Amino acid sequence: MSLMNQLLTSISSSSSALLGQDHLFLTRPKNVVLPSKKSGLCKCIAAPSTEKTAYKTKVSRNENMGKLQAGYLFPEIARRRAAHMLKYPDAQVISLGIGDTTEPIPEVIASAMAKRSNSLATIEGYSGYGAEQGEKLLRAKVASTFYANLGIEEDDVFISDGAKSDISRLQVLFGSDVTMAVQDPSYPAYVDSGVIMGQTGRYQNNVGYAHIEYMKCTPENGFFPDLSAVSRTDVIFFCSPNNPTGSAASRDQLSQLVQFAKDNGTIIIYDSAYALYMSDDTPKSIFEIPGAKEVAIEISSFSKYAGFTGVRLGWTVIPKELQFSDGFPVAKDFNRIVCTCFNGASNIAQAGGLACLSPAGLEGMQEVIGFYKENTRIIVETFQSLGFNVYGGKNAPYVWVHFPGQSSWDVFGEILEKTHVVTTPGSGFGPGGEGFIRVSAFGHRANVLEACRRFKELYK
Amino acid sequence: MSLMNQLLTSISSSSSALLGQDHLFLTRPKNVVLPSKKSGLCKCIAAPSTEKTAYKTKVSRNENMGKLQAGYLFPEIARRRAAHMLKYPDAQVISLGIGDTTEPIPEVIASAMAKRSNSLATIEGYSGYGAEQGEKLLRAKVASTFYANLGIEEDDVFISDGAKSDISRLQVLFGSDVTMAVQDPSYPAYVDSGVIMGQTGRYQNNVGYAHIEYMKCTPENGFFPDLSAVSRTDVIFFCSPNNPTGSAASRDQLSQLVQFAKDNGTIIIYDSAYALYMSDDTPKSIFEIPGAKEVAIEISSFSKYAGFTGVRLGWTVIPKELQFSDGFPVAKDFNRIVCTCFNGASNIAQAGGLACLSPAGLEGMQEVIGFYKENTRIIVETFQSLGFNVYGGKNAPYVWVHFPGQSSWDVFGEILEKTHVVTTPGSGFGPGGEGFIRVSAFGHRANVLEACRRFKELYK
Numbered sequence: 001m002s003l004m005n006q007l008l009t010s011i012s013s014s015s016s017a018l019l020g021q022d023h024l025f026l027t028r029p030k031n032v033v034l035p036s037k038k039s040g041l042c043k044c045i046a047a048p049s050t051e052k053t054a055y056k057t058k059v060s061r062n063e064n065m066g067k068l069q070a071g072y073l074f075p076e077i078a079r080r081r082a083a084h085m086l087k088y089p090d091a092q093v094i095s096l097g098i099g100d101t102t103e104p105i106p107e108v109i110a111s112a113m114a115k116r117s118n119s120l121a122t123i124e125g126y127s128g129y130g131a132e133q134g135e136k137l138l139r140a141k142v143a144s145t146f147y148a149n150l151g152i153e154e155d156d157v158f159i160s161d162g163a164k165s166d167i168s169r170l171q172v173l174f175g176s177d178v179t180m181a182v183q184d185p186s187y188p189a190y191v192d193s194g195v196i197m198g199q200t201g202r203y204q205n206n207v208g209y210a211h212i213e214y215m216k217c218t219p220e221n222g223f224f225p226d227l228s229a230v231s232r233t234d235v236i237f238f239c240s241p242n243n244p245t246g247s248a249a250s251r252d253q254l255s256q257l258v259q260f261a262k263d264n265g266t267i268i269i270y271d272s273a274y275a276l277y278m279s280d281d282t283p284k285s286i287f288e289i290p291g292a293k294e295v296a297i298e299i300s301s302f303s304k305y306a307g308f309t310g311v312r313l314g315w316t317v318i319p320k321e322l323q324f325s326d327g328f329p330v331a332k333d334f335n336r337i338v339c340t341c342f343n344g345a346s347n348i349a350q351a352g353g354l355a356c357l358s359p360a361g362l363e364g365m366q367e368v369i370g371f372y373k374e375n376t377r378i379i380v381e382t383f384q385s386l387g388f389n390v391y392g393g394k395n396a397p398y399v400w401v402h403f404p405g406q407s408s409w410d411v412f413g414e415i416l417e418k419t420h421v422v423t424t425p426g427s428g429f430g431p432g433g434e435g436f437i438r439v440s441a442f443g444h445r446a447n448v449l450e451a452c453r454r455f456k457e458l459y460k
Numbered sequence: 461m462s463l464m465n466q467l468l469t470s471i472s473s474s475s476s477a478l479l480g481q482d483h484l485f486l487t488r489p490k491n492v493v494l495p496s497k498k499s500g501l502c503k504c505i506a507a508p509s510t511e512k513t514a515y516k517t518k519v520s521r522n523e524n525m526g527k528l529q530a531g532y533l534f535p536e537i538a539r540r541r542a543a544h545m546l547k548y549p550d551a552q553v554i555s556l557g558i559g560d561t562t563e564p565i566p567e568v569i570a571s572a573m574a575k576r577s578n579s580l581a582t583i584e585g586y587s588g589y590g591a592e593q594g595e596k597l598l599r600a601k602v603a604s605t606f607y608a609n610l611g612i613e614e615d616d617v618f619i620s621d622g623a624k625s626d627i628s629r630l631q632v633l634f635g636s637d638v639t640m641a642v643q644d645p646s647y648p649a650y651v652d653s654g655v656i657m658g659q660t661g662r663y664q665n666n667v668g669y670a671h672i673e674y675m676k677c678t679p680e681n682g683f684f685p686d687l688s689a690v691s692r693t694d695v696i697f698f699c700s701p702n703n704p705t706g707s708a709a710s711r712d713q714l715s716q717l718v719q720f721a722k723d724n725g726t727i728i729i730y731d732s733a734y735a736l737y738m739s740d741d742t743p744k745s746i747f748e749i750p751g752a753k754e755v756a757i758e759i760s761s762f763s764k765y766a767g768f769t770g771v772r773l774g775w776t777v778i779p780k781e782l783q784f785s786d787g788f789p790v791a792k793d794f795n796r797i798v799c800t801c802f803n804g805a806s807n808i809a810q811a812g813g814l815a816c817l818s819p820a821g822l823e824g825m826q827e828v829i830g831f832y833k834e835n836t837r838i839i840v841e842t843f844q845s846l847g848f849n850v851y852g853g854k855n856a857p858y859v860w861v862h863f864p865g866q867s868s869w870d871v872f873g874e875i876l877e878k879t880h881v882v883t884t885p886g887s888g889f890g891p892g893g894e895g896f897i898r899v900s901a902f903g904h905r906a907n908v909l910e911a912c913r914r915f916k917e918l919y920k
Binding site for chain 1: 521524525561562573577589621635652772781782797805806809
């Protein structure tokens, strides 16, 4: 399969819906690439159509939806990539943007899913509704594999269809009255789901949403916030190793964070989706920190370990020690949420999850992770050789490249225009990401090498 | 495999988490069956534990969660079934309760999922993140299969991991300020998700939640509400063929409903998850009614057609003609919700969905449906022969049996105790279900026949 064919296949599968959406949502002609704007995300969603149909309901639009800025970051990038490919139909576009895995799922894992699929056609192998919380065996295996000796038990683990879905379910659980803090920059789903739930005020350019505590993470503070300057909130979203900066908090820093939460009665939602990418002995789970079970939830995912971005499987740990102010266990309310708003992850995906945690599966995952880590090393070296200040990469599959004083959407646009490589503009992760570009290490080796060659050409 | 072994396998897979939960959530000794109560659902979730840990966070529990009555209906039933099996370890318990499919997935569909699983282990066949809205091909196929000539297009269709998840996402979309109406009785996820979002007031025994408009559906009104007595709400949840009553609204009734929505500027959320079970020419989609595209959303699922209750795949149709009062398209906000709070259904499940809609797959689904329809006929005949007033069954896999003047939890308990058959108490579906029992037709033929034999024994 030629690279061009691969790209066309890829655009037709991953961007198809976006192209489909054009039909519905975009007023711009398709063949024009969007100019990048000086600051902020350009508004990609059309204003209410002028060619109105005769009828409107009397239902008011949820005002929280109206607060959201433009499209969710990654579909917006996919849309710009699609527009670029329409402008340059012959270009060999390489995506180091949305963090999408590209390497095959280890065979031992894929074949376990195939086996489960086939068995569903038999009376003995068939299963209908599973437990909303996930299959008992998988919950137990997640607990023993990732949380051995940390006091996390099978019934603290909830199997999900991915971390993003559970972030949203956690927001539904907490409701509209909580206040939240996020690392700035951070994975946009934390903030956007909080906006949707009505936890925030309006957006202000270069500042962010009102009522969100943005904890600046910069090269100057080693990407760990100065907690003495952080106001108390009900919830803190904290991702380590961090997406997008690629930095991992040390044991000492995480101890500070847990102490800060304890002092404030705050709940930490700790995203450890990249934990297995760590190269040093930095904690892989927040529950390695004593006392964390009383203040923390951990969310994670098989997406970046086993290439499950399309298969959809993750988990959330809510220790029974975690309580609301009235002593009600948080896990009990979350259990009610998954029973009412979710019906469990696909049984086939769960069979895959079990295989991931078998000895051969764990080995297979380490190979996948090792592959992307080598990609990361190549990207880091490339930008370092070009004289950039480069962060991340050591403990995460993301490289955070500094372009001081420049608009990250401008840099994104220039890189795309001149090298046909898709990256992610730092400001898409929050005001604190301005002036940075995130380069993802998820890609075929040949593409990563070719992208790096083009970077060297552009910035030589 | 013996029946007992089958039951044990079944309980260990489908109720495992619930048994696991006992450890966390229940204070009652395990070996005691719960007495059924005179009215309402008994409170199955323990009050905040008395053996408190030292630490509580300062985060207030979401007060909407506190409004929810007891556990979500179906896990509660699974829990009672589990307790019953502990009490009678040798009993051959038969479940005609939670509506869980039991028959194998047609081979052509299962093998398509196996093929997709295996292909994920290859470079050519691998795919990562798919479109959040679902794969283009599947969206198009759903549109052409179920909505041919109804003006529904590919980009009106959003692929989900099941109807229950999308009900919840729709509630997140609408937010806390909308008012809602439901058929009474109805599938509990509509009401419970509205409670969680804060759309309602407190629960009142035998009345329901404040601020919900309960549209009584009784034998007297042919299970179609008297719309002249229904107050205007922003949203109406309407399920046809109905779960639990099994009755389907006629074309004339649906036209009245659409007109009612138009007059009031209301949005109908139409649940058609049982449409293919219809035996007559009653509309299979709300979009068969002229003008419905301006006032309706339709949710549906592969669960009951192809045995996908565990595989997890469904869809939601939001026509581009549907607008909020300010002219903003509802589909555009829903698109933002799926991009922010969901990452698409599993790619393997979507391969199964595509296979479902192939000629061989459609044939296979018809066989599955035909099998359960024959079960339905057997159950209807049984209760009719015993002199009960029986509703439903003709257009849906649910039989709605009248026990006038009796508490449905009492009847549920008596049937379970004396016949070891699990049914569903009508009052679990809302105050209007009191005095009824829902008998689900999902079961192996031998089990259905055996259950009916026991019913005849009990009520002879």
